[in-house]
Amino acid sequence: MIEVIDTERCTACDICVNVCPTNVFDKTDGIPVIARQGDCQTCFLCELYCPEDALFVSPFAEAPQAVDVAALKEAAVLGSYRRAVGWTDENRHLRAADRSYRLFGH
Amino acid sequence: MVSSSLEELSITADVLIVGGGMAGAWAAVSAAQAGARVVLADKGYCGTSGVTAAAGPGHWWVPPDPPTARDAVVANRVAAGLGLGEAEWMYRILDQTWRTLPTLAPSYKFGVDDEGRVNYRAVRGPEYMRALRQHVLNHGVTILDHSPVIELLARADGSIGGARGQRRQDGGRAYRIEAGAVVLAAGGTSFLSHLLGSRTNTGDGYLMAAEAGAELSGMEFTAAYTIAPAHSTMTRSMAYAFATYSDADGNELDLPFGPDQTVRLARALQRGPVYCLLDRLPDDIKVRLHTISPNVPLVFDRWGVDPYRDRFEVTLHNDGTIRGIGGVRVHDLDCATSVPGLFVAGDNASREKVAGAISGGGNVNSAWALSSGTFAGRAAARVARGTKARLTELRPLGRAGLRPRGLPKAVDVASARDVVRAQMHPFDKNLFRTEKGLTESARVLEDLWREVANHGQDGSIALRETAALLATARWSVATAAARKESRGLHRREDYPARDPQLAGRLLSSGLDQVRVALDRPSASVRPDQLEAVS
Ligand SMILES: Cc1cc2nc3c(=O)[nH]c(=O)nc-3n(C[C@H](O)[C@H](O)[C@H](O)COP(=O)(O)OP(=O)(O)OC[C@H]3O[C@@H](n4cnc5c(N)ncnc54)[C@H](O)[C@@H]3O)c2cc1C
Ligand code: SF4
Ligand code: SF4
Numbered sequence: 001m002i003e004v005i006d007t008e009r010c011t012a013c014d015i016c017v018n019v020c021p022t023n024v025f026d027k028t029d030g031i032p033v034i035a036r037q038g039d040c041q042t043c044f045l046c047e048l049y050c051p052e053d054a055l056f057v058s059p060f061a062e063a064p065q066a067v068d069v070a071a072l073k074e075a076a077v078l079g080s081y082r083r084a085v086g087w088t089d090e091n092r093h094l095r096a097a098d099r100s101y102r103l104f105g106h
Numbered sequence: 107m108v109s110s111s112l113e114e115l116s117i118t119a120d121v122l123i124v125g126g127g128m129a130g131a132w133a134a135v136s137a138a139q140a141g142a143r144v145v146l147a148d149k150g151y152c153g154t155s156g157v158t159a160a161a162g163p164g165h166w167w168v169p170p171d172p173p174t175a176r177d178a179v180v181a182n183r184v185a186a187g188l189g190l191g192e193a194e195w196m197y198r199i200l201d202q203t204w205r206t207l208p209t210l211a212p213s214y215k216f217g218v219d220d221e222g223r224v225n226y227r228a229v230r231g232p233e234y235m236r237a238l239r240q241h242v243l244n245h246g247v248t249i250l251d252h253s254p255v256i257e258l259l260a261r262a263d264g265s266i267g268g269a270r271g272q273r274r275q276d277g278g279r280a281y282r283i284e285a286g287a288v289v290l291a292a293g294g295t296s297f298l299s300h301l302l303g304s305r306t307n308t309g310d311g312y313l314m315a316a317e318a319g320a321e322l323s324g325m326e327f328t329a330a331y332t333i334a335p336a337h338s339t340m341t342r343s344m345a346y347a348f349a350t351y352s353d354a355d356g357n358e359l360d361l362p363f364g365p366d367q368t369v370r371l372a373r374a375l376q377r378g379p380v381y382c383l384l385d386r387l388p389d390d391i392k393v394r395l396h397t398i399s400p401n402v403p404l405v406f407d408r409w410g411v412d413p414y415r416d417r418f419e420v421t422l423h424n425d426g427t428i429r430g431i432g433g434v435r436v437h438d439l440d441c442a443t444s445v446p447g448l449f450v451a452g453d454n455a456s457r458e459k460v461a462g463a464i465s466g467g468g469n470v471n472s473a474w475a476l477s478s479g480t481f482a483g484r485a486a487a488r489v490a491r492g493t494k495a496r497l498t499e500l501r502p503l504g505r506a507g508l509r510p511r512g513l514p515k516a517v518d519v520a521s522a523r524d525v526v527r528a529q530m531h532p533f534d535k536n537l538f539r540t541e542k543g544l545t546e547s548a549r550v551l552e553d554l555w556r557e558v559a560n561h562g563q564d565g566s567i568a569l570r571e572t573a574a575l576l577a578t579a580r581w582s583v584a585t586a587a588a589r590k591e592s593r594g595l596h597r598r599e600d601y602p603a604r605d606p607q608l609a610g611r612l613l614s615s616g617l618d619q620v621r622v623a624l625d626r627p628s629a630s631v632r633p634d635q636l637e638a639v640s
Contacts, residue, residue, distance in 0.1 A: 021150030021159070022305050023252060023274055041305035042339040043160040044401055048232055059405040061300045061339045077408065084400035085232060094397055095215060095233065 002040045002057050003067045006078065007031055009054035016046040016055060037064060044081050053079030115273065115281035119145040119248070120490035121483065122269055122285035124255045124311060127156025128163070128472065129452025129479040130291030131238040132206070136483030137289070138245035142490055144483075145283055146247055147271055149254035149292075149306045149567075153239035156293055157428055157453075158472075159231050160303035161342055162399055165203050166473035167227035176200055183470070187462015188594050189609035190324070195459040198439075199470075202477035213237035213244070227469075253281065254567050257504025258288065258314045258448070265446035266318055267493075267500050272567060284500065286490025287447045289482045290315055290434065294427030294453030295578055297530040298523055300339045301332065301423045308571035309427075309578035311454035313617075315434045316577065317503040320443040321615040323456035323625060325578070326585035327431035327595040328424075328530070329537045330465050331368050336379075336419035340405045345395065345413075348386040352417065354379050365464075369597070372422055372533040381417040424531045429467040430595055431457050432582065435613060435625070440485030441478045447489060449482035451475065458611055463594025505617065506555070506573035507562040515561035519568045525554050526575045529583070536582075540599045544587040551580045559618060581614040588612055588622040 002024055005016075010031045017025040017032050021043065026035035042061040047053075056072055058065045072078050079088070086094030121137040123130045126148035134146045148155050168176050180196045207226050208216075214237035217225045242249065255271040259282070268284040292311030296304040312322060332341040351359040351374070359380065361370045374380050387395075392414065395403050406413045427433055433456040437444050441451055452475040461470050502509075507517075529547040530536050555576050562569050589612060591605035592598050611625040 017275070018251065019151050019154050021155035021303075023150065027275075039305070041303065042300070043154070043303050043305075044404065045154045045159060045232060049154070059335075059338045059340070059408050062337055080407070081400060081404055084396055084404065085230070087232075095230075 001042055001061060001064055002034055002037060002046065002055065003065060004056045004069055005031060005034065006054040006056070006069055006073070009052045009078075011052055013051065015049050015051065019049045020046050047079075047081045048085060048087060050082070053082060112277055112279040115279060117145060117281060117283045119143050119283055119285045120287070121145075121486045122147065122283050122288045123291055123483070124269060124288065124314075125149075125156070125291035125293055125452070125454065126152030126239075126242075126249065127291065127293055127452060127475070128158045128235070128238070129454065129475040130289070131235075131242050132476050132479030133289045133291055133451050133483035133486070134242045134247045135245050136480040137487040138247050140484045140487035142286075142487035144245075144247040145250065145285070146242065147250040147253045147255050147269075147283070149252070149310075151251045152242065152249050153235050154232075155306050156235070157301070157303040157307065158475075159235040160401065162229060162231045163234070163472035164228040164469050165207060165226070165476070166200060166469040167203065167207075168200055170201070170204065183460075183462070186464055187458075188464065188604070189462070190458045190594075190611055191462030192459045199460055199473045199477035202480055203473040206476055206480055210234075210237055210241055213240040250281070255292070255310070255314070256565065256567070256570055257502050257508060258318050259284070259500035260318065260503055261447075261500060263446070264319070266448040269314075270502060270504075274567065286493040287449065287486035289449040289451055289479075289486050290443075290454045291451045291479060291482075292454050294430070294433060295575065296424050296426040296428050297526055297575060297579060299424040299426070299527070299531055300334070300341075301425055301428060302339045302341045304428055307428065307453070309574040310571060311450070312434060312581070313506070313570070313574035313577045314503070315443060315445070315448065315450065315454075316615060316617055317505055318443075318445045318448055320445050320448065320450075321435045321613045322432060322581050323435040323611050323613050324458040324585075325427070325432035325581040325614050326589050326612060327458075327463060328426050328582045329539070329595050329597060330425035330428075330430040330467070331372065331422035331537065332425055332429060333368075333371065333420055334423050335405055336421040338405050339423075340402055341423050341425075342399050342402050344399065345384050345387055345391075345402060346382070348384055348388070348391075350383045350385055351420075352381050352383075353377070354381070368422065369537070371420075372537050375422065376533055379419055382413075382420045383415070383417050384413040385415070387414060422533075424536065425465070425467075426530065427578070428453055429465045429471065431461055431463070431466070432585075433457065436478070439481065441482035442485060447493075449486045451478040451482040463596065465595060504565075504570070506559040506577070507569040508565045510559065510561050510563045512560040514563040517558055517562040517569060517572070519572050522554055522558065522572045523575065525550060526572075526579050530579050537597060538599050539586050539597060541587070544583055547583045548580070548587065551576060551583060555580060577617060580620050584620045584622050585612045585614045
C-alpha cells in the first residue's frame with residue numbers, strides 16, 4: 001500500500017496523481033496528498049513514474065504500515081523499483097536486458 | 107443522478123472504446139486505422155490501468171512456418187480445452203498476434219536474444235502499456251483518463267449509440283459520448299481479490315452489456331487462483347515452478363508443480379498456513395529474476411526475506427474471470443455481441459473459443475486481448491461508417507445503483523463488497539463447489555442484489571461497481587449450479603466426473619431474473635439437465 005510522499009524530494013509535478021490507476025492521490029496547491037490510501041492496489045506503478053523517487057509503496061497490501069522515510073532513503077529503497085526496471089538514465093540498459101522469453105514456452 | 111453541478115460534457119465520436127488496458131488500446135488503434143474518430147475512456151489511466159501494466163504478458167506466439175508448429179499447438183489446446191475451444195479461432199488469434207504485435211516496435215523496444223533475433227513473445231508490462239498508450243495517441247485517438255463509464259446509451263431501435271460516465275478528477279463531472287459503435291474492453295474481475303493490478307476491474311463491462319441485452323458465456327469458470335506471498339499482491343507465479351512447500355511445523359508438503367497444484371495448495375491452506383522456499387530456482391534465473399520480473403524480488407527485498415533461504419508464507423488470490431474464462435458472449439468473427447452496435451474484447455469477452463474450459467493464463471489471454479481488440483475495433487469502425495446522423499434520442503440503460511425500482515435508500519457499499527468477496531473467494535465456496543454451497547451463495551447474493559437494485563440510486567462509481575460485482579457473482583454462481591459436472595476450472599465436489607452430455611457452453615443472462623441456458627442447444631443434451639435458475 002502507498003505509505004508516503006517524501007516532501008523533501010517531491011516537486012509537485014502531479015505525475016502520480018495522473019497515473020495512479022485507482023485515483024489514490026489528490027492534487028493540492030503544492031505537494032499532492034494520499035487522499036484514499038484504502039483504494040491503493042499495491043501495484044508500485046506510481047513509484048515507477050515518479051521522477052524524483054519520492055514515493056514508497058509497502059508490499060503489505062492489506063493494511064497500512066508505519067515506515068521510516070529517513071531509513072528508506074538511507075538504504076536507497078526509494079526509487080529501487082524504477083532503477084530495477086531501467087527507467088532512470090543510469091539504468092536504461094536494463095530495459096533491454098529482458099530475457100523472460102527463455103522461461104516461457106508457448 | 108450525478109453529484110456534480112457542472113454541466114454535462116458532450117462528445118461525439120465514431121467509435122467509443124470503454125477501457126484502456128491491452129484489449130482496449132489495440133481496439134482503439136485498429137478502429138483508428140480503419141478511419142474512425144476514436145475516443146477511449148478508462149476508469150483509471152490508460153498505460154497503468156488493467157492487469158497487464160503491473161505484470162508482463164507472454165503472448166501466444168508461434169511462427170507460421172512450418173505450418174505444423176501451429177497445427178500442433180492448436181491440437182493441444184483444443185484437447186486441453188475439454189470440448190469448449192474452437193480450432194478456427196485459435197488459428198485466427200495466433201495469426202493476428204503474429205502480425206500485429208511487431209507493429210508496436212516504433213514505441214516499444216523489443217528484446218533481442220543472444221543470436222540477434224528479436225523476441226516479441228514476452229513483453230514487460232509497465233513499458234508495454236506505456237508504449238501502447240503512445241501508439242494509441244500516435245493514431246489520433248482521444249483518451250479520457252479517470253473517466254469511468256457508468257452506463258450505455260441506446261437508440262430507439264435498441265442499437266448502442268454511446269455511453270455516459272464521470273470525470274472523477276474533474277469534480278465528478280458527467281460526460282456523455284455519442285458514438286456510431288461501442289467496444290466494451292473493461293476487463294474481467296477478480297471480485298476485488300488482491301490479484302495484482304485488478305482493482306479497477308469490477309465487471310462493469312459485464313453489467314453494461316447485460317443491461318443492453320447481451321448474454322454472458324462461461325461464467326462458471328471463475329475458480330482460478332494464483333499463488334502470492336501472503337499479505338502481498340504479487341501474483342506473478344513463474345518462480346513457483348521451482349518451490350518447496352511446508353506446513354507450520356516445517357513438514358514438507360507434496361505440491362508438485364502442474365495443473366493440480368492450485369487445488370492441492372488450496373486443500374493445504376484449508377488445514378493451516380503454508381510456507382514456501384524458492385530454493386530450487388536455477389542459479390541463472392536467480393541472477394536474472396530482477397530483470398525478468400523486477401517487482402517479484404522487490405517484495406522480498408522490502409521485507410528483508412531471502413526467498414531462496416528463508417521460508418515465507420503464501421496464499422492464493424482469486425483470478426475470477428481474469429485468468430479464468432467467462433465474459434460477454436462473442437457472437438461472430440468480428441467480436442460483435444448480440445446487441446447491434448456493441449462489440450466486446452479482451453477479458454470483457456468470453457474466452458472459451460480460444461481457452462476452452464481451462465485458464466488461458468501465460469499466453470492465450472494476451473493473444474486474445476490483442477486479437478479480439480483488433481477485430482472489434484475494425485468492425486466497430488465499419489459499423490460506425492454505416493450509421494446515419496445521430497439525431498435520434500438516446501436512452502440511458504443503467505439500472506442497478508442508478509435508477510432504483512423502489513424508494514431510494516443509502517446502500518452500504520463497503521459491506522456489500524465484503525459480501526461478494528465472502529461468496530467468491532473462499533475455497534469451500536468457489537473452488538470446491540457443492541449444490542449446498544452454491545444454493546446458499548445464490549440466496550445471499552440475491553438478497554443483496556435486490557437491495558441494490560431496489561434502492562441504490564446515487565449513481566456513484568462505487569455503487570455501480572458494486573452492482574457489477576454482484577451481478578457477475580450471480581451469473582457465476584447460477585452457471586456453476588447448472589453445470590452438474592466437473593470440467594476444467596469448474597470443480598464440483600458432488601459431481602467429480604465430466605459429463606459428456608454437458609460438453610457445451612453455458613450462457614447466462616438477465617439481471618433481476620438470472621437465466622442459464624445451453625449455447626446452441628444440441629440434441630445430445632438432455633433438457634432436464636438444466637433448469638432455469640433465479
Ligand atoms: C499478474 C498477471 C499476470 C498475467 N500474465 C499473463 C501472461 O503472461 N500471458 C497472458 O496471456 N496473460 C496474462 N495475464 C492475463 C492478461 O493480462 C489479461 O488477460 C489481459 O490483460 C486482458 O486485457 P484487457 O484489456 O481485457 O483487461 P485489462 O488489461 O484488465 O484492462 C481493463 C481496463 O478497463 C478499465 N475499466 C474497467 N471498468 C471500466 C469502466 N467502467 N469504464 C472505463 N474503463 C473501465 C480498467 O481500468 C482497465 O484499464 C496475466 C494476468 C495477471 C493478473
Ligand atoms: S510524481 Fe513524485 S515528484 Fe511528482 S508529485 Fe508525485 S510524488 Fe511528487
Ligand atoms: S501503488 Fe498503484 S494503486 Fe497504489 S498509489 Fe501507487 S499507483 Fe496508485
